[in-house]
Amino acid sequence: MSGDKQSWLERGVEAASLTRWAQLARRAPKTDLTVLREQRNRARKLKSKLEDLIHVAESRLALPYIGNQSFPRPADADWSWRPELWCGPMPITGISSVKSNATLGGEVTLFHDCAHSELTLRQIRNTREEDLAAFGLRLDVFRFGGSYLSLAVDLPQDASSGLKRNHLIRLDTIVEMENPLEIFARLNIKHGPNTEQIVRELPLNAEDIRVEFDLAYTKLNEKRIEKMWLDLIFEGPQMNQVILRDLTFSRRKRAEL
Numbered sequence: 001m002s003g004d005k006q007s008w009l010e011r012g013v014e015a016a017s018l019t020r021w022a023q024l025a026r027r028a029p030k031t032d033l034t035v036l037r038e039q040r041n042r043a044r045k046l047k048s049k050l051e052d053l054i055h056v057a058e059s060r061l062a063l064p065y066i067g068n069q070s071f072p073r074p075a076d077a078d079w080s081w082r083p084e085l086w087c088g089p090m091p092i093t094g095i096s097s098v099k100s101n102a103t104l105g106g107e108v109t110l111f112h113d114c115a116h117s118e119l120t121l122r123q124i125r126n127t128r129e130e131d132l133a134a135f136g137l138r139l140d141v142f143r144f145g146g147s148y149l150s151l152a153v154d155l156p157q158d159a160s161s162g163l164k165r166n167h168l169i170r171l172d173t174i175v176e177m178e179n180p181l182e183i184f185a186r187l188n189i190k191h192g193p194n195t196e197q198i199v200r201e202l203p204l205n206a207e208d209i210r211v212e213f214d215l216a217y218t219k220l221n222e223k224r225i226e227k228m229w230l231d232l233i234f235e236g237p238q239m240n241q242v243i244l245r246d247l248t249f250s251r252r253k254r255a256e257l
Contacts, residue, residue, distance in 0.1 A: 094122035174245035
């Protein structure tokens, strides 16, 4: 019977099965070893299927739900977005000894100049009640012999469509780390042969980590905008673990003076 309701027959069969296994468990200390071995094999097969069900159920029922695009944004925002890595499960959930230019999903790329990588990158499931993003991103850094470490996030074409110099781009994130470090956010906008860059330091001592990029101070050619991406730059990352619980973007026009 399909659906979420059991028939009386299904309930009866399930109750009988539970009673049967409870009896076998009580008798196990005195059961003949040959019979016990067969019971153990049957129990293991049943346990495997039950664990499969529990694993999927806990993943689906955990807060927040997969695919969630809900997050606080300005009331006058004309575009907002949460990258796919923070919304749904990736086909590959983790990378060890991460090489430079390695990608996790279709939008996130890690860059560094270490001769020997001791970095790991992994998508993790958010289960805290206060989390709105279904997944987070964990970066583990052990020995670090390079001069730079950055995480690039490609913004979709919608972010560039209709973009003007009177726009503000807002970044909101939730960051956890083992040890204090500095993180800079650099917004890059490619227009024709040129790329505008705006850098902000993340206020990691604030409860709400939020920065805005004001395009009024750029020489942006509005007619030739091709794409945008964000670089998160980690200063002094060695022997640290950084978790980005959430990462969201929104766009709004500056109030007219």
